[in-house]
Amino acid sequence: MLIQRPPAYHRWLYPQGLFFGFYTTMKHFTLNLLRLRKMPTISYPEQKRIRSDCFKGKHILTKKLDGSIRCTACMLCQTACPAECIKITASEHDNPKVEKFPISFQIDLLRCVMCGYCEEACPVDAIRMGKEYEWADFAESNFIMDLDHLSNRPSLKGGVISKLPT
Ligand code: SF4
Ligand code: SF4
Incomplete structure (x- = not known):
């Protein structure tokens, strides 16, 4: 029809x-x-945008003045992390003034949601969100950052001192 x-x-x-x-x-x-x-565009990667102070990029573990890691292995960041991507193994320290320290500290970047809760939870400024955002890679294992990478990777130029360095 x-x-x-x-x-x-x-x-x-x-x-x-x-x-x-x-x-x-x-x-x-x-x-x-x-x-x-x-033009609002830039010639990336030759040119890079300046990130604001509140930008949340790749994590940094800060250090004390003597160069040792500031983290006291209190586990607050691991507990606060909503993505459960932080794994810390604590150990007793030889120095009686230092209660604990991390012998292993891992963050899985593929699970991380860059919320910054770990940074907020830390009572001693031991973990910070840096400004790095370029971490493309092929191997999944390269996205798990260990203690050495978090505190001593080349871009940190010797490491970052905590605001509570003692
Ligand atoms: S930024 Fe958020 S998701 Fe990533 S490790 Fe910290 S608390 Fe976990
Ligand atoms: S980074 Fe801070 S919150 Fe996380 S275990 Fe170390 S001292 Fe505690």
């Missing part, structure tokens, strides 16, 4: 929409071409 449909007048507007679409594209293309310095 042949169904009689009402005439679709809106189809007549289609070429106008096409024209205005092209017009807008060409307008922005020309304006961006003439005002190159005001």
Whole structure:
């Protein structure tokens, strides 16, 4: 059976929409071409954006003034972590003034949601969220950061001293 449909007048507007679409594209293309310095894009990776102080990137374990790790293995960050991606193994220290220290500290970056709760939970500024965000890799195992990587990777240039360094 042949169904009689009402005439679709809106189809007549289609070429106008096409024209205005092209017009807008060409307008922005020309304006961006003439005002190159005001372009919102950058030539990454040669140029990099400056990250704000509250940016949450790759974690850092800070150090004491003597170069040892600041972490007291209190497990607060591990407990606060919603992604359960922090694993700490604590041990007693030879120095009686130091109660505990971590013999192993691992963060699985593939599970981490970059929430910063670990940084907030730490009572001694032993863990911080840094500004690094480029960690693409092929092997899954390379996303598990250990104690050495967290505190001594080359980009940290010798390590970061805690705000409570003793
Ligand atoms: S940033 Fe959040 S998810 Fe990542 S390790 Fe810290 S607490 Fe866990
Ligand atoms: S990083 Fe801070 S919160 Fe986490 S175990 Fe060490 S001292 Fe405790």
